[in-house]
Amino acid sequence: xxxxxxxxxxxxxxxxxxxxxxxxxxxxxTQTDSQWFKDSAANVVAKAQVDTKKTAKNVILFVGDGMSIxxxxxxxxxxxxxxxxxxxxxENFLSFEQFPHTALVxxxxxxxxxxxxxxxxxxxxxxxxxxAGIISISDxxxxxxxxxxxxxxxxxxxxxxxxxxxSTGIVTTARLTHATPAATYAKTPERDWEGDFNLPAEAxxxxxxxxxxxxxxxxxxxxxxxxxxxxxxxxxxxxVKDGENKAGKRxxxxxxxxxxxxxxxxxxxxxDKKGFDAIDAAxxxxxxxxxxxxxxxxxxxxxxxxxxxxxxxxxxxxxLDILKKNDKGYLLIVESGRIDHGHHxxxxxxxxxxxxxxxxxxxxxxxxxxxxxxLIMVTADHxxxxxxxxxxxxxxxxxxxxxxxxxxxxxxxxxKPYTTLAYTNGxxxxxxxxxxxxxxxxxxxxxxxxxxxxxxxxxxxxxDISLHARGPGANLVQGVIEQNVIFHIIxxxxxxxxxxx
Amino acid sequence: xxxxxxxxxxxxxxxxxxAMAAQEAQCPTLQAEHLKAQYQVTNGxxxxxxMTLIRNGQDFIIQRDGSTFEEWSSNGEYVRYFPAEKRSVTxxxxxxxxxxxxxDRDQLYHVVSPALPTHMTKTQSxxxxxxxxxxxxxxxNGLESExxxxxxxxxxAEFILGQSQPNLAYKLVGVEPFNSDAFVxxxxxxxxxxxxxxxxxxxxxxxxKMINQGFIEHGGSGFYNSEGQSIEAQGGxxxxxx
Numbered sequence: 189x190x191x192x193x194x195x196x197x198x199x200x201x202x203x204x205x206x207x208x209x210x211x212x213x214x215x216x217x218t219q220t221d222s223q224w225f226k227d228s229a230a231n232v233v234a235k236a237q238v239d240t241k242k243t244a245k246n247v248i249l250f251v252g253d254g255m256s257i258x259x260x261x262x263x264x265x266x267x268x269x270x271x272x273x274x275x276x277x278x279e280n281f282l283s284f285e286q287f288p289h290t291a292l293v294x295x296x297x298x299x300x301x302x303x304x305x306x307x308x309x310x311x312x313x314x315x316x317x318x319x320a321g322i323i324s325i326s327d328x329x330x331x332x333x334x335x336x337x338x339x340x341x342x343x344x345x346x347x348x349x350x351x352x353x354x355s356t357g358i359v360t361t362a363r364l365t366h367a368t369p370a371a372t373y374a375k376t377p378e379r380d381w382e383g384d385f386n387l388p389a390e391a392x393x394x395x396x397x398x399x400x401x402x403x404x405x406x407x408x409x410x411x412x413x414x415x416x417x418x419x420x421x422x423x424x425x426x427x428v429k430d431g432e433n434k435a436g437k438r439x440x441x442x443x444x445x446x447x448x449x450x451x452x453x454x455x456x457x458x459x460d461k462k463g464f465d466a467i468d469a470a471x472x473x474x475x476x477x478x479x480x481x482x483x484x485x486x487x488x489x490x491x492x493x494x495x496x497x498x499x500x501x502x503x504x505x506x507x508l509d510i511l512k513k514n515d516k517g518y519l520l521i522v523e524s525g526r527i528d529h530g531h532h533x534x535x536x537x538x539x540x541x542x543x544x545x546x547x548x549x550x551x552x553x554x555x556x557x558x559x560x561x562x563l564i565m566v567t568a569d570h571x572x573x574x575x576x577x578x579x580x581x582x583x584x585x586x587x588x589x590x591x592x593x594x595x596x597x598x599x600x601x602x603x604k605p606y607t608t609l610a611y612t613n614g615x616x617x618x619x620x621x622x623x624x625x626x627x628x629x630x631x632x633x634x635x636x637x638x639x640x641x642x643x644x645x646x647x648x649x650x651x652d653i654s655l656h657a658r659g660p661g662a663n664l665v666q667g668v669i670e671q672n673v674i675f676h677i678i679x680x681x682x683x684x685x686x687x688x689x
Numbered sequence: 690x691x692x693x694x695x696x697x698x699x700x701x702x703x704x705x706x707x708a709m710a711a712q713e714a715q716c717p718t719l720q721a722e723h724l725k726a727q728y729q730v731t732n733g734x735x736x737x738x739x740m741t742l743i744r745n746g747q748d749f750i751i752q753r754d755g756s757t758f759e760e761w762s763s764n765g766e767y768v769r770y771f772p773a774e775k776r777s778v779t780x781x782x783x784x785x786x787x788x789x790x791x792x793d794r795d796q797l798y799h800v801v802s803p804a805l806p807t808h809m810t811k812t813q814s815x816x817x818x819x820x821x822x823x824x825x826x827x828x829x830n831g832l833e834s835e836x837x838x839x840x841x842x843x844x845x846a847e848f849i850l851g852q853s854q855p856n857l858a859y860k861l862v863g864v865e866p867f868n869s870d871a872f873v874x875x876x877x878x879x880x881x882x883x884x885x886x887x888x889x890x891x892x893x894x895x896x897x898k899m900i901n902q903g904f905i906e907h908g909g910s911g912f913y914n915s916e917g918q919s920i921e922a923q924g925g926x927x928x929x930x931x
Binding site for chain 1: 764779781782783784786787788789883884885886887888889890891892893899
């Protein structure tokens with residue numbers, strides 16, 4: 189043992205003693221008796237005891253479309269402030285924010301610094317980044333060019349799970365044919381080819397098919413067990429009016445809802461809440477639910493829907509009831525599709541209400557599964573230019589005007605008040621003089637937050653989003669990762685056969 | 690084509706002020722819910738433009754210029770059509786709420802609020818051309834105004850906002866029957882997009898142009914000034930104009 193080693197040992201012993209001393213005396217009681225101190229110490233003890241299994245029988249991937257980190261913060265405060273015993277709301281956690289494993293996710297597309305949903309969900313669903321607008325086709329293809337997509341199709345998590353004999357499900361509040369859900373089951377060089385009427389002559393000539401038909405016209409072995417969302421008009425011909433008296437949009441005359449029922453065993457199609465509630469999970473093996481001609485309603489407006497719609501939580505719970513019947517396991521992908529739309533409209537209230545509902549859906553999934561055999565991951569596809577600003581006092585209504593710590597109304601250089609939540613760009617921008625919000629109810633769900641740069645629609649943002657995980661394989665969620673790593677985490681945890689384990 | 694247009698014009702009912710002496714026998718049967726009415730609109734600067742209202746049951750279309758027209762559906766949807774591009778943008782109820790766009794459907798359907806007569810004083814009742822009309826006068830938006838109302842079709846023959854110094858005047862210049870089939874044809878074969886999808890469609894040249902230039906009109910009065918802005922919505926909260 190040389191001198192250097194002796195010095196190191198002495199130093200280690202010394203540090204060890206210091207730690208003991210620090211616990212006993214260095215920290216004053218005002219520190220160690222603090223509830224903040226106690227809670228966080230207990231949190232670390234719990235983390236030290238986390239023992240994560242490696243293999244997942246089931247995987248549930250939740251995607252909040254456009255659910256930026258600022259959206260998570262604002263949604264958790266909104267939910268917290270709705271609780272009767274809240275201490276301001278900031279102390280609240282969304283259901284998945286206490287999952288043991290978290291990572292930051294880089295979202296760019298191969299051709300865009302700030303991405304779109306087609307490219308980002310393709311990354312998650314196939315393990316390969318691609319261009320914006322392209323769905324589960326590799327980057328070598330040209331957007332909107334069918335011929336160039338041929339031979340460049342990518343195998344998705346759904347394809348792999350089906351091949352392994354698992355049950356698969358897609359749930360969304362957007363159209364089922366919209367880019368995010370579509371990337372899980374369809375392959376097309378153009379996200380807008382949702383129905384046959386969207387296909388240009390080149391696509392038809394070269395054998396590309398629309399997204400709606402790709403969802404339905406599948407072999408039973410590679411079929412979806414559950415598909416719930418909006419987009420009914422993309423599945424019905426122009427000659428058929430739906431239950432809400434809206435005509436379909438398909439020009440090929442095909443009624444894909446009928447095809448679903450005809451093609452698959454123990455199948456059912458529902459279009460409203462009543463039909464949804466009547467579904468007996470025990471006797472249904474293939475469920476298609478299309479609850480709106482286009483996107484489903486925002487959660488804030490759901491009660492006003494003509495035909496009635498189930499919530500994201502209800503759709504998730506029903507899906508699990510059906511998927512659980514497969515002893516081999518299942519893969520369920522759930523998208524909260526309209527957080528994104530609320531932000532695009534510059535309307536934080538609707539975006540946040542949908543984010544809270546996503547948290548509720550995750551809670552339902554947590555309650556219905558075991559962390560011993562089910563990996564639950566929650567993420568977003570991209571961010572939005574949504575900010576939480578000013579120095580509002582603790583407990584200031586998250587949708588309200590900024591009030592200083594002393595309770596006075598904070599004002600900007602133009603002597604007008606401002607809201608905590610705002611957007612960098614979008615329809616809330618004012619050219620000229622900014623509105624005086626002094627007498628405006630900024631907490632009204634229809635209030636449009638102010639913005640800086642005038643644009644008809646607020647835009648996505650390019651910063652990272654988060655990934656939260658619990659259950660077998662969740663330990664793989666760590667650090668800053670490329671978005672396509674999510675595919676590999678699921679493939680690894682569920683041993684889907686996409687790569688070596 | 691010109692002949693067809695001419696025939697259409699001749700088939701229109703005669704103008705209220707020009708053809709007072711028209712024979713009742715020449716008046717086609719009109720249903721208030723299936724008609725096309727054309728108005729001459731004049732603003733305070735003396736500028737004039739045409740406005741067309743087409744009703745199909747409780748659905749209706751309003752066209753103020755050649756570049757766009759708008760449709761309001763009984764299910765609460767609002768669609769803006771761009772004939773040159775054969776493109777349309779649909780705003781569903783939730784989109785309109787999220788954008789804080791409030792339309793007074795009743796006022797748009799009747800050109801002026803159908804409640805106006807109840808707030809004004811009756812003046813002369815007349816038989817003008819094919820219609821029995823009832824005159825009203827009184828204050829609207831704080832301005833002395835005049836209204837000539839046709840009860841049979843629930844539309845104004847004339848409305849002048851601000852009698853002494855007119856701010857806005859609507860004058861009915863033609864009305865004709867318009868059936869459901871013709872109404873459907875007007876909106877056929879448009880490539881439609883949900884407004885909710887606009888933010889994800891920036892690579893679409895049409896949408897990109899619209900995102901940058903703006904293509905919706907916020908506000909709810911149904912009265913538009915020469916710049917196309919709602920004259921009652923100016924300064925209202927959340928009705929940011931751009």
